[in-house]
Amino acid sequence: MQGKISKSRVDKMRAGEIIADGEIRGFVARKLSSGKVTFGYRYRDAAGKQKWHGLGIMGSITPDEARTLAKKRAGEVADGRDPSAERATAKAEAAKASRASSNTVNAILDDFVMRHASKLRSEDQITSALDRYVRPQIGETSIYELKRRQIVEMLDSVEDKAGPVMADRVLAHVRKAFNWQAARDDDFLSPIVRGMARTKPKERARQRVLTDDEIRDIWHALETADAPSCYPRYVKMLLLTMTRRNESADMNAVEIDGDLWTIPGERYKNKLDHVIPLPPDAKALIGTKPQGFKGNNWFVFSTTDGKRPFSGFSKAKASLDAEIAKRRKAEGRAKMPRWTLHDLRRTARTLMSRAKVPEDHAERAMGHVIAGVRGTYDRYSFLDEKREAFQRLADLVAIILKPPAKNVVRFDREMA
Structure with missing residues (x-):
């Protein structure tokens, strides 16, 4: 049904009824079986695909406010934009930002220690190395924003303080934690690559024999x-x-x-x-x-x-x-x-x-x-x-x- 979408008209709508606004093309009101009335804007994107862009629900938004939003969306479409796609992108970015803020290196290490390292006899050695050398350097960084440069700088610091062997031990612990996380997280890719070790395999092999x-x-x-x-x-x-x-x-x-x-x-x-x-x-x-x-x-x-x-x-x-x-x-x-x-x-x-x-x-x-x-x-x-x-x-x-x-x-x- 076509006609101007107004409060008086919306109040008379029956369940399942749809009103297409006669002034703004694409502006639509529809009453759901639940009794709620939703406002939306229908349009076609650049590829000709029909899209629905929700404007709000009656009660949280008035018909006049919905009309204003529909007019704005119509202008965006006229300019070649895609409101629904932009909203989806913004929502995904917000979710990613929220996830990044909660998935810091510290959070991943906490989970790794609790679920994996705590079962190992070497738990004390692992947690000690992580607490002393890793958390102070990169602990507050999101794992999705962590760069190889930061890993290298952390290892440089460990090597300067405790030597190359300790740097390689820390690298081994972090690599294991990151690989563990990567197996559980579709979006995480470990920044650790070959060539980061500070000693060669032959140098790492101990030759110490007690006198x-x-x-x-x-x-x-x-x-x-x-x-x-x-x-x-x-x-x-x-x-x-x-x-x-x-x-x-x-x-x-x-x-x-x-x-x-x-x-x-x-x-x-x-x-x-x-x-x-x-x-x-x-x-x-x-x-x-x-x-x-x-x-x-x-x-x-x-x-x-x-x-x-x-x-x-x-x-x-x-x-x-x-x-x-x-x-x-x-x-x-x-x-x-x-x-x-x-x-x-x-x-x-x-x-x-x-x-x-x-x-x-x-x-x-x-x-x-x-x-x-x-x-x-x-x-x-x-x-x-x-x-x-x-x-x-x-x-x-x-x-x-x-x-x-x-x-x-x-x-x-x-x-x-």
Whole structure:
């Protein structure tokens, strides 16, 4: 129906009725089945497609106000503009701006830590690096506006303060967080690209092997360091079994059968069971079941009476380093160079070579799969050879801790 759209005319409309204004072409009023009256402007865009541009609902806008808006929209169309498309664009930009303001780097890191990193044993290291180096630099920036330049500047700052290795660690944490977000967000593209690392792969590979003096320093400092009671046994086990940090930390009594410790494949790097024949010095570190613990699945190294594995690596290591430094200073010796728990594994492998353990036997003792035999891997193969390898390692460590007099034949010659 055609006619002038006015309040009196609109008040008489029936449900489903449409009035096309006789003065402004395209200005329309229609009454919905709900009883509401909506005003709109109908037009064709540059491609000839018919469009509807809503002007408002009766009650929130009067017919005269709707007429004024329709006249304005008609002028825009005459000028080649598309009111509906412009409104959609403005709405999308507003939504994007709102989303950007809520999706800052800090917000993404919070979500990443809560949903992902909190489940990892390395949570403390990750959150510490993010809190110290990332949030102060780019935390308030929207992830949709973050530029590569900002990432580079952040890494420059980390490198200046803590060195290139720390910069690469921070980069690894941020890359993982951003990749995690990108898998959940259609609109986010990580600004991190290849070439941002500050060290080369060969430079990142640590070559640190502890000297005999350093091994003695660690052993002696463990006895007085302000660390959990399980920590000295744990650190010694790392060296005597050539295991990685979490492999020993998660050691459970159910994995031990006599002098054999079987690390299940689900928590071993190569996904295969790794059997370690424990020499007496290593087996003595296991201790006894905590009093009151029900069952046999207690964790050997624990601060919770066997209920959970030891996990306070950073704090305990810092206490151990402080004790070593104190002892060295008192003896007038230089500060011990930086070392990590993983250096114990590399040191143990070096000691096996020094104890004349055949290379293949040492590699098997270390848990490495010899090329060409993965398909026929037998977890009990070379058991006697591994037992001999670990015993030689334990014997050499014992000699290092209590060096023989100068007139006694040296261990490496004796093993020749």
